[in-house]
Every structure is written in C-alpha cells, then in structure tokens.
Amino acid sequence: MNIGEKIKQLRTDKNLTQPQLAEAIGIEQSYLSKLENDKSIPSADIFQAILKAFAIDVGSFLDGIDEKIIHRQLRQIPDVANYLNAGVAYKIHNIKKWLYGSAAACVIGLTLIVAGEKNLLFSSVRYNYVSPGVVLPNESADILDSFTFRNSLDRKVNAKLISYDEAAKLLSDFENERSRPSYQLTDRYQGQRFVAPVEGGSRTYRLTDTVVVQSPNNRHLTLLGSVLTFAGIFGFFVEFRLRKI
Structure with a gap:
C-alpha cells in the first residue's frame, strides 16, 4: 500500500468525502486529490494535520504502507523519523537481550560441562x-x-x-x-x-x-551444561537468521 491509498482508506473508513477531509486538514480539495493519487507527498505540517483529522497516531498511519515507501518518502518528516528511530532502538534492545541471554547460556553451559568433567562440585x-x-x-x-x-x-x-x-x-x-x-x-x-x-x-x-567412581551428579551437570550450550548457540543462530529476514 502506498501513501495515497492509505489516506483514501482512512477517509473511506471515516465516511468522509474529499471536501470534508480537505476542510478538516485545512487544505484545498485539489491538493488532497494529489495526495490520494500519490502525485504529492505531505509536508511535516500537513502530515500532523492528517493525523489530527483522523485522530490517529503515527504508527496507525504507517501500518500497512510499504516500508520502502515509508523510508523513501516519509522519513524526512520528523514525527515519522522519531517513530522509526524508536522502533529501531526497541529492536536493538530486544536483540541485545537475546544475545546476552544466548551468551549467558553458553557461559553457564560450558562452566557446568567443565565442572562435571573435572568433578569440581561433586567429588568422584x-x-x-x-x-x-x-x-x-x-x-x-x-x-x-x-x-x-x-x-x-x-x-x-x-x-x-x-x-x-x-x-x-x-x-x-x-x-x-x-x-x-x-x-x-x-x-x-x-x-x-x-x-x-x-x-x-x-x-x-x-x-x-x-x-x-563416576558420580551421577557430575554426569547430570555435564548433560545440563551441554543442553544450555546448545541452546545458547541455537539462540545466536536464530537471532542471525531473524535479522537477515
């Protein structure tokens, strides 16, 4: 979906005519027609007026619009840029948590494997x-x-x-x-x-x-450590694949 289609969809959902929406935004009907036909891109002020007319936030307006179009045509609008930057920061935060969790699983897993093999916690x-x-x-x-x-x-x-x-x-x-x-x-x-x-x-x-003797507890430690290490490595792999997607 492009920007014009999104504006037209919102207008239709509100049962508004072009003249009514143009008046609510504070622009000429002809300019609204250009926006809906993708012959013009809204400025920062017009974008804010559109959001106010439909009583929606930035995320609701961008929902459904092609991401390439958003970055190419709307990113210069401060409200859109702030929204996108916040989304990136949130994704980075989640990625960090995922990576930290995977790293912790690997470290704990390897520690348990060494403890089990070297009989550090339970004497053999x-x-x-x-x-x-x-x-x-x-x-x-x-x-x-x-x-x-x-x-x-x-x-x-x-x-x-x-x-x-x-x-x-x-x-x-x-x-x-x-x-x-x-x-x-x-x-x-x-x-x-x-x-x-x-x-x-x-x-x-x-x-x-x-x-x-070989203590069962040490065998259990080694097994648990192997599972945690595998889970950590799998976590790194999943994060890498999701990031590429």
Whole structure:
C-alpha cells in the first residue's frame, strides 16, 4: 500500500468525502486529490494535520504502507523519523537481550560441562571405612580381638564375677552380633579414623582405601551444561537468521 491509498482508506473508513477531509486538514480539495493519487507527498505540517483529522497516531498511519515507501518518502518528516528511530532502538534492545541471554547460556553451559568433567562440585573420590565391631562403654578398643575377649571372660569367671552360663552367652553375643564388621562408603573424608555411636556402645571406623567412581551428579551437570550450550548457540543462530529476514 502506498501513501495515497492509505489516506483514501482512512477517509473511506471515516465516511468522509474529499471536501470534508480537505476542510478538516485545512487544505484545498485539489491538493488532497494529489495526495490520494500519490502525485504529492505531505509536508511535516500537513502530515500532523492528517493525523489530527483522523485522530490517529503515527504508527496507525504507517501500518500497512510499504516500508520502502515509508523510508523513501516519509522519513524526512520528523514525527515519522522519531517513530522509526524508536522502533529501531526497541529492536536493538530486544536483540541485545537475546544475545546476552544466548551468551549467558553458553557461559553457564560450558562452566557446568567443565565442572562435571573435572568433578569440581561433586567429588568422584569415595572413602571406604570399616569397623570390626561394637565396643561397649568402659571397654578398650582391643576388646574386639577374639583372644582378648575370651581372656577377659575367663578372668571374670575365675574372679566369680560372672557364671559360666553368663560367659557363654556373652561370647555368643560377641561372635554373632558385636564382632560383625560394618562398612561405610562415603564421599566425605572423616580422617584416618572416627568413632560413631551405636545402640549399646560405639564403633571405631578406620579408613581402609579410597576408590574413584563416576558420580551421577557430575554426569547430570555435564548433560545440563551441554543442553544450555546448545541452546545458547541455537539462540545466536536464530537471532542471525531473524535479522537477515
């Protein structure tokens, strides 16, 4: 659509005749006829008068007019130039936001990939601790040695502190319950040894070895980082294609 067609369309929509519109604008009918037939281009004052006559803004008037015609014939009008410049500024602002978002996605994505591959957030080292058994209160740690425990029972029996039946029961509990080893595989280093309270006593855990495993959390970080990086690159590509269009 050209400028004259737009003026004629607006006039028709308002059910105005050429004389009526010419009077509202403050121009001769012959000049309005030239405008509608694209034999003349409105000046800045006439353009403002046209907008006022139709009670519309610049954007509404330009809507539907060929962009090449707008830039070639109307851009010299200050109101049109300001409108176009504002539109360009808005587009640039949106482009910047899109590019910043894509760049942020790439940076975060690559950071997560490195963190996942280098095990920066979640350790891949596992510490294996073992406890040989449960130590009761007021007992020494070496009581867990079977020979030492038997000698302790024998001394108590000889001293008539406990009976043979009680000693047999204590030995059975020791062999079936207390001397059962307990293992802990953890990603938290707790020293070469640590004591953990348990029902009836405590267990002393000693570090036996360390193992390296692939943490699922690191795999998830790498996957998430790959998705974000791809999204960022795709965002740059889409922005480039849309700008060309």
